[in-house]
Structure formats: C-alpha cells, structure tokens
Amino acid sequence: VKGMWALQIFPPFALYRGLWEFGQYGLLAPQVGGVGMTWASLTSDEGNGMLMVLYIMIVDWFVLLIASYYLDQVTDSGTGVRKHWLWFLRGCCARRRERQLRREEMEMEEVEMTANATTTTAAAAAAASAGRPSVVDVSSSSSDEQQCDAEDVVGEASRVEHLLRQHASSSASAAASAAAPAVMISHLRKQYPRKLAVHDLSMAIGRTECFGLLGPNGAGKSTTLGVLTGLSEPTSGEAHICGLKLGGTTMDKVYGKVGVCPQHDLLWGQLTAREHLLFYGRLKNLSGATLRAEVRRGLDSVALLSVADVPCGKFSGGMRRRLSVAIALIGSPRVVFLDEPTTGMDPVSRRYVWDIIDEYKRNACVVLTTHSMEEADVLGDRVGIMSRGYLQVLGTSLHLKNRFGAGYRISVALEGSTTTMSKRKAELKRIVESTRSDDEMVAVPLLEEGATRYSMEGSRSMRGSDQKYGSYEHFVVPREEKRRLPDLFARLDECRVRLGIADVQVNLSPLEEVFLQVTTKEEES
Known part of the structure; x- marks a missing residue:
C-alpha cells in the first residue's frame, strides 16, 4: 500500500x-x-x-x-541548569559574545550608579537649602550600628564587581584566569513561588580559602550551594567557578572541577564504600591504577579502609557522613562544597574530619555550611552569616568577635572556706565593678553566677575544676573597656591571697554570641 x-x-x-x-x-x-x-x-x-x-x-x-x-x-526537569535551545550551534563566537555582554552590563551598572549618586546629592542639597530633612536621611532610617554592620557586605560586593571587570578584560589570559578567585558570586537571587530564598548575594572566595557559611534553618545556605553546584538555576545574578560562568555549555567543565557533600547522603545501601568511590571516581574520569590509588587514599583518609567492602547500608550515620566527605574529595577537585558535613558524628570522628578539611584547604577552595559555631571558628578563614536570604555580616572569626561580641569574658576561680565565700564574692564583685573608664563612668556588667560558658576549652576547665575550687565567678568586660584590663588584673593579683583566687581565665566573646546577636537583630527588624 x-x-x-x-x-x-x-x-x-x-x-x-x-x-x-x-x-x-x-x-x-x-x-x-x-x-x-x-x-x-x-x-x-x-x-x-x-x-x-x-x-x-x-x-x-x-x-x-x-x-x-x-x-x-x-527542558526543565526540576533540577540542573538548562542549556539554550540552540546551544549546539554555538561555536567559537560564543565566548566573545559573552564577554561583550558582560562589558555592556558593567557599563550600564556604572552609568546607573553615577546617575543615582548625582540624583541623591542633588536631592540632599535641595533639602538642606529648604531647611528640611534630606531624602537620604529619611530613606536610610536604619541606625548607625546597622550601617556599620553592612560595611563588610557592601565592601565585598564592590570587590566582586572589580574582580568581574578584571576577569572580563583579561579572560583570554590563562594567567589571569588562574589568579582569579575560585568562587565569585554577583547579585545572586533565587526566588521560589512563595519565598525569596536568596537575595542579592555577592562574595568572592579564594582558591586556598575555607569559607564558613552560617545561618539558621531556612536562611538560604543550602539554596546557595544548590545554585553553585548546578542543581538549580538562579532567578537572576551570576556565579563563576574557577573562572567559568555557571550556565549553558560551561556546566560540563564546572562539574569536573567541583566536589559536593550534600546535606543528605546520596548513598546506595547495597553498595560497599569501595564501590561508591569507584563509581564516583569514574564520573571524574579516573581509571586504572590512578582510580584504585585514589579510592584507597579516600577510604584511608576517613578511616573506612577496614570496612571498605561492607555494604554501606550497615554503616552508622557518622560513617555514612564520612563516606560522603570522601566522595566529595575524590579526584582532588579544585572547589569543594560541604553542606553540614559533620552532622551525626561523634566528637572523635568530627575532629578527624576537621583535620581532613584543614589539610585539604591548603591547596583548594572549601565552602562549608554548618550549624556548629566551633566548626566554623576552627576551620573557616572567613565566616559569613545569612538570615532570611540576606548575607548579614562577613569577615574573619576574630573580626566578627571584636566587632559584634559583648567583649571579654573573665572567669575567676575561688578556693578556700565556704563560710567566707559570700563575703569574698561580694568583695570580688566590688573590685571588678570599680574598674571604670576615666571619661565614661560605665560599670562593667556582671553576669549571673553559673552563667553558661560557650568556649569548649573553658567548659572543660570548669567541669574539671568544680571539685577542686569552691566557686567560679563570671564577668563580661565590654570591648570599649579593654584598656582597663591591665588595671583589673593587677588588682586581682594584689587580692589573690586575701580572696583565695586560684585561677583567672580570659576569653573573647564566642562566635555563637555573634551569631545570636546578628540573627536576632534581623528577626526583630
């Protein structure tokens, strides 16, 4: 027919x-x-x-x-980054076109910034001549402290814009690309139908830096990692991994340069630890003796070599997390994303993984999200705190403690007869509160007896000392009063025998205190 x-x-x-x-x-x-x-x-x-x-x-x-x-x-399958519908026709001119578009965007942003600055200045001058509050004063109704909080974030955004301009002007140079930060994020935004997950996020992370990303549940940490690893597309903004812009045809190259430890383990209970690493190693184009050596090194690094041939369905939660960390590090990726890697681990395993991360970050970039303030303090070269999709503060752990912490925490151990303990406590309190500034007569606030110690070293010392010493008294000295510390220590030394002072400990405000202050302020606002 x-x-x-x-x-x-x-x-x-x-x-x-x-x-x-x-x-x-x-x-x-x-x-x-x-x-x-x-x-x-x-x-x-x-x-x-x-x-x-x-x-x-x-x-x-x-x-x-x-x-x-x-x-x-x-097409959009719910995860991953879609390519352009004519991506297979893009040839050598695609890179040139992307550079041209980037230059045009930056030129437009510079023109807009200049126009906004001119408009703001003119409005402020007009308002001042009319004898009324300027528009600038009304729009920036936040306090000086809030403006100070945002300085680091704004400065980081400016640094990212400068780096992107450099990258656009010298993208043809291999040396310039190699010197660029491992991760660059510019005005990243992720909007879901009923929630703004990430808003205007800009930051750059060095090639040998461990960046700790902190925040309460729902702050946008995992969403940010999902965009950076190609699991979802950003609503707007851009991101670069090792000089490659995320999206389109570059994702295949990006996947070869990153390792990921997701928040929830992606493991098969029927496969052994060795089989998992063999599988993921082949995805990184490893084969032969190189693959076998890399698998053995990965198993040994997380202390799973003795159970390498045991199905991971029989593993504990901590062992599964360690296997996920080994999977993320196989093939020695240049950028590693670790989403709460030590969740469910005992203290010994946690310290073991910390040593692995600390060693690995010497030659690679590590982006770490965690709810452990101690973990971020120990591993993070810099720390960023997110809340409600916004990056609130950014800087080194010491910088954030000095800037947002309450000050110095002083613990004084008293020993001797319990019959005179109350009198000696009162005398100690009088000595501490009498240490005042000459210009500002502000008393040093006193914490309640038995106040919580956040420092792990301090907590261990207290628990070990409770049986030896009669009492531990805790005080907080504000940051602005730190110049009075030598006088306070001298007076405590003079009264050491009379008051029965056995030990004095001094610590900066813990990172947890900074975290609570920043996130609580955002919740209230």
Missing part, C-alpha cells in the same frame, strides 16, 4: 508491520512447504516489507536518541 512507509515512521506501526510479516510467513509455511522467513527472503521475495521495517527502526533509534538527549538538555 502506497504511503505505508510514512505510518511506519511512528515506531509502534513499524513494530506491528514487522510482526505482521512474521505472522504471514509462519502461516503460509506449512501450506507451501517452506521454512518461514529467512534472511534471503528480505531481498528475494516480492512484497516483503521487513527490510523497510528494519531500515525505519534503525533510523528511528538514532533520531529518538538524539531528540531525547536534546530535550533533556533544554
């Missing part, structure tokens, strides 16, 4: 035609004394349509394979 081949382009019709041909030969074979359809029948028998069916099904296989691959690249 004419036109039958057109119907057979649709695979089910081609399959039906093939089965029909087999059935006809099988039905007629006993009547004519034949053997049914043979290979020779495809060309010798007139009216045999089986050869056409085979040709059409082979062509269909290739066409549908290419079509399914294309649709997988350009």
